[in-house]
Amino acid sequence: MTQTWWKESVIYQIYPRSFKDSNGDGIGDLRGIIEKLDYLKELGVDILWLSPIYASPNDDNGYDISDYYSIMPEFGNMDDFDELLAGIHDRGMKLVMDLVVNHTSDEHDWFRASRQSRDNPYRDFYIWKPEKPNNWQSFFSGDAWTLDPATGEYYLHLFSRRQPDLNWENPGVRQEIYKMMRFWLDKGIDGFRMDVIPFISKRLDFPDADFSDFGKVVEEVYANGPRLHEFLQEMYREALADYDVMTVGEAPGVPPGLANLYVGESRKELSMIFHFGHMFLDWGPKSKFDVRPWSLPEFKQVFLDWHRAVGEEGWISIFLDNHDFPRVVSRWGNDDRYRVESAKMLAILLLTLRGTPSLYQGTEIGMTNVAFSTIEDYRDIETLNAWKAAATAGADLDQLMKGIHRQGRDNVRTPMQWTDSPNAGFTAGQAPWIKVNPNYPHINADAVLKDPDSIFYFYQKLLALRKQHPTLIYGDFEPMAMDHERLFAYKRWDENGVYAVYLNFSDEILADLPHPGEGEYSWLTGNYGPVGSPVAPLRAWEGRVWRGEV
CATH class of the missing domain: 2.60.40.1180 (Golgi alpha-mannosidase II)
Structure with a gap:
């Protein structure tokens, strides 16, 4: 097995909107991250992965990009980014950016031009049909096809209607994306985390799907399209091959048996993937909010299956939570009586499996899920759309709220809890963009840094231990x-x-x-x-x- 820096590193994911606000507007920003670089260096992580910081109207909190070459004004500007990148490198850490290229915002110049007329040069940058060709559903509830009245045709969006899917069959689209990737790599970033990358190649027969089992639809219809690996190999040749960088693909719908098509060393596609086998264990067949019990034997089987599938040829990343899934200690541990003990135990799991560990902001201090009592306190489009759909259908909203408390993405998007001061020290100004978890007075970074037996210092010790014992990496x-x-x-x-x-x-x-x-x-x-x-x-x-x- 080839030994590389990105196998020996540990990733720390930052959700910029919720990490640290430097200017008092209630929204985290790049200068807030700069303020906390020494904290991250002290923790001992190696790679900082930033969720999207590009210009965006924020229909999906930055995963709807309107300009790949600009920084979201709420987060700062390119000078702030350059200072952040230099600060990360000066401390011996690396920066990985989110690459969202399955779709753009509907406010991207490409889509604005595309929808002007059926013969516009940018029309073929997206997927348009005169009639809906199938029954595909969006991940964010409702139809995946939206009629655009300007031209009387439907466009495809696997996510929000404001996130139209790009047409990767068009070579012009691919070349624009590769050019954009080289722009950021030339600035000195150290790689990309690729959002829903298995979805970029579409099945051109556009078959109907049986949505009684949404997970099966994802694997058999939305992911692993006919030209996917051709596109990824082309991306490697034209955008990545000349740089010493890492790539990690978010890989919903990818079963273990297909793993090495993505990450096999000889394939020259991706460095590693985030698989989702364990993350779907407690999802019901129709919805993530339809929560079912999970068992430890099936949890263990997922990790064994992936280890066997990848073998010596490929590599994966190990993660237990991120910006899309509940807090690790609330989902897999006991976030009440044994919050500290179970958070530390889960840290051992994360850092002793084979794969590049990835931890999400706040995991190192034991942050927990939040149970807002009213839907008005939630901000996530997935949650809000599910609520609207359920209300329209006359479904049991109390039961849905229980599912939101367990599985909603806002569980991990509440502000980072820095101190016991108002707003958890996240912002010194107005109310934050989403409410702070009310447990911040006793769960915060300031408290753990004063406690030598805290979760933070346990992570710090384990991060060092992993480097000292290479068998825990490669064995x-x-x-x-x-x-x-x-x-x-x-x-x-x-x-x-x-x-x-x-x-x-x-x-x-x-x-x-x-x-x-x-x-x-x-x-x-x-x-x-x-x-x-x-x-x-x-x-x-x-x-x-x-x-x-x-």
């Missing part, structure tokens, strides 16, 4: 007790060493643990402190890492 992965309902245990090993990891996913004490095998094992780290034996009972939400002799 093989061997699970133990796969059927256990509360224990996630596995070994990482190679010619340099063997490590055993034990994680208790419950409030209960776990005894009768599987032995890691022959040889002596010494305690390396854990969230409770040293014990004498690898098979000593695990306390509630306890995690331990043991090092054995080869």
Whole structure:
């Protein structure tokens, strides 16, 4: 297996709107990020991934881009960006930008021209049809085809109607995108996170789909289109090959068996992907808000399947939350009685699996989901559209609100909690763009930095430990007790060493643990402190890492 800097790094995702406001307008910005670079350096992360900072009308909080070459005025300007990039590099970190090229904003100049007439030169930059060719549905509720009265034709949008899908069949579209990518790479950025990249190649037969199982539609209809890998290989040749950068593709709808078509070293497409196998476990067949129970054995099976599928040829990124999914400690842990213990245990999981770990802002201080009581407090278009659709259909809104509390994207978009001062220290000015989680007086960065036993310093220790023990990066992965309902245990090993990891996913004490095998094992780290034996009972939400002799 080839060893590279991006396999040995750890990614920290910043959602700029919610990270830090420097000018008192209630919206996070680039200068706010600059203010906190020393904090991120102290934590020990290597790569900062910024969610979109391009010009945008913010129908989908920046994932609807109106100008790929400009900074969103609310966030600052290009001088601020250049200062941010220099500050990141001066501290030995790297910057990865979000690349959103499945679609643009309907306010992008390309789309404004495209909708003017059927024979406009930019018409073919998007996907237009005289009649709706199928029953495709948008991820944000409702039809994926919208009639534009200016020309009497329908355009495709897999997301909001204000996010028209680009026509990647058009070589002119692709060349414009590659030119834009080279612009940012020439400025010195270190790579791209590619938004919904499996969707860029469309099935040109435009078949109807059975939406009783939306996840199946994503995999079989929306993702993995006929020319996808041709496009990604062309992108690599024309935009990426001359730079030492990393790319990570967001990959909904990509099953393990297709992984190495994206990330196989010889393919020359992407460095790694974010897979979604574990992130859909608690989604019902019709909607993410139709929450179902998840089990630890199926959770473990996802990681084993992906490890086997990628093997020595490819690479993935490991993540447990991001800007689209609930807070890690609320979803996978116990965010009440055992918030600190379970947050630390989940940190062990994130940082001891094979893959490049990615953590989301606030994870390092144990931020939790938020349960707003009224829909008026929510800002996310996905949530608001689901509410409107349910209200129109006469559905049970109380049940939907329970699903929003569990799965809504605003759970992770509330402002970063810096202090116990008003608005959590996120802004010194007016009210923030979305309400702060009311638990900020006791969950905030200032508090964890004063506590040597905090989640922050546990992450800091684990980040350093991962670099000190390369087996935790490159070693093989061997699970133990796969059927256990509360224990996630596995070994990482190679010619340099063997490590055993034990994680208790419950409030209960776990005894009768599987032995890691022959040889002596010494305690390396854990969230409770040293014990004498690898098979000593695990306390509630306890995690331990043991090092054995080869």
